[in-house]
Amino acid sequence: MSISQIVDYIAIILLAIGTFFSILGGLGLLRFPDVYTRLHAGTKCTTFGAIFICGSVVLLGLKMWYFANPDGSVLTIHTIGALIAILVTNPTGAHAIARAAHRSGVKPVGAVVDDLEGKTLRKSISKKKEADK
Amino acid sequence: MLAFIVTTLLCFVIYLLLTTGSGTEIVILNEDFLSWSYAEIILGLILSIIVGIIARKVFVKDNYRMANIVRWFRFLAYICGPFFVGMAKANIDVAYRVITGKINPGIVKISPNLKTDLGITMLANSITLTPGTLSVDIDEEKNDLYIHWINVKKEALKKKPVDCKYICGEFPKWIRRITE
Numbered sequence: 001m002s003i004s005q006i007v008d009y010i011a012i013i014l015l016a017i018g019t020f021f022s023i024l025g026g027l028g029l030l031r032f033p034d035v036y037t038r039l040h041a042g043t044k045c046t047t048f049g050a051i052f053i054c055g056s057v058v059l060l061g062l063k064m065w066y067f068a069n070p071d072g073s074v075l076t077i078h079t080i081g082a083l084i085a086i087l088v089t090n091p092t093g094a095h096a097i098a099r100a101a102h103r104s105g106v107k108p109v110g111a112v113v114d115d116l117e118g119k120t121l122r123k124s125i126s127k128k129k130e131a132d133k
Numbered sequence: 134m135l136a137f138i139v140t141t142l143l144c145f146v147i148y149l150l151l152t153t154g155s156g157t158e159i160v161i162l163n164e165d166f167l168s169w170s171y172a173e174i175i176l177g178l179i180l181s182i183i184v185g186i187i188a189r190k191v192f193v194k195d196n197y198r199m200a201n202i203v204r205w206f207r208f209l210a211y212i213c214g215p216f217f218v219g220m221a222k223a224n225i226d227v228a229y230r231v232i233t234g235k236i237n238p239g240i241v242k243i244s245p246n247l248k249t250d251l252g253i254t255m256l257a258n259s260i261t262l263t264p265g266t267l268s269v270d271i272d273e274e275k276n277d278l279y280i281h282w283i284n285v286k287k288e289a290l291k292k293k294p295v296d297c298k299y300i301c302g303e304f305p306k307w308i309r310r311i312t313e
Contacts, residue, residue, distance in 0.1 A: 021224055028231040036281045037236060040267055041227055047262060048224045074154045081151065091261035091268075098269040098281060108238050108281065 007063045011056040018052030021045045034109040035101045043094040047086060054083040136193035141185030143192075148177035204311055211307045219263035219302070226264045230283065239285040240269060244277045245305040252312035253278070259304050 028041020057079045064072030152173045230236060247253050253276050257268040265283040272279075 021228075024224075024228050024231055028227060031231055031234060032236070036267060036269070037238060037283060040265070040281075040283055041231060043261060043267070044220070044223050044227050048220060071154075077150055077153060088258070091258040094261055095257060095268050098267055102240075102269055108240060 004063065004067070007059060011059045014052050014056035014059065018049040018056065020049075021052070022049035025049065035106055036098055036108050039094045039098055043090055047090045050086050050090075051083065054079050054086075136189040137185045140189045140192045141181045144181035144184045145177055148181060149174075152177065207307075207311050211311060215303060215307060216259060216263075219259070219304075223262065223264040230265075235284075237284050238281065240279055240281050241285070242277055242279055244275065247276055247305060247308060247313070249312050252308050255312065256304060256308050259308075263304075 022045065025041050025045030028045060029038050032038045032041055058076050061072045061075035061079065065076065066072070149169065152169060154168060155170050155173045157168055157170070245253075245256055247256060253271065257271065257278060260266050260268050260278070260280060267281040267283075268278050269281050270279040271277070
């Protein structure tokens, strides 16, 4: 078996792992009861899946570059850039959605404890800033 | 002035990374990799100077702590080591809960005692991507975080605010070493 074939098989395995976790994320969106637990499935699984899919693309790009195909290096660098963007924006978006949901009054289903209940953090800070001015 | 130079340089480097392989006038390594045309270099310089003028006060807030290269190596070690392991565990945990449907959720408060904005952002993102936890809100005066926890342990609730080790393990120590 040549190097080219081995790299192809590794890339296929990485793609399979990534697809599995992405499917799991979709399944979690259907099965969980409320917005917070659904966000758990939606962020963690899709980010992890995206890491593996991007990893397989990077591997194929490195292979193309090794066999002197000029598109390989561009593919590799752009995919790494996309991966960094996903890693930064995905948890931030989930945090924004969770916070918006809690502030508009969605209660976590079956919650054992809710330390945040009845607190209006943002309002007190904006009032304090006005007082400082 | 220093803020403007730092912002412009970073923009220029990112622009160059996104446009490699655009021509064969300037070649660093070989003709397929790390080669640029004059047009891309000139346009990139003009654009990064414009961005540097506009965004210098947004990008550099108070000091130049993060310009130290050692901190970036620590950051890389953190991403590849404890963060990736935590993320793999998180996915197996979510897989288990998706299949069995056993959940025991709640929102708890932790106080990690981080001082900088960058550090608390990094910790909140790490918490969202690691086992069973999702950061919901932040107390901006004391830098306390409110965490939605999918499987609340009873022994963690005895002390308030909840001990960091149940939620995020050793992450605050790593992030303190990176950002403070």
